[in-house]
Amino acid sequence: MHLEIDQERCCAAGQCVLVADDLFDQRDEDGVVVLLDANPEGDAAARAAEAAALCPAAAITVVGS
Incomplete structure (x- = not known):
């Protein structure tokens, strides 16, 4: 899995940090x-996908699986 973020879209809601503070x-x-780990694996990858789904601004994109 690879993550990309769009800081221009981010509305600073902080949902990503609540779900995965080791990644965001x-x-x-x-x-x-701020993206801390662009290539999470295992449990971190699952939390990254959850964070992307919860982001109200759709500022987190999951590329690959």
């Missing part, structure tokens, strides 16, 4: 998503 963080100044 937020910038201090505006809360925009």
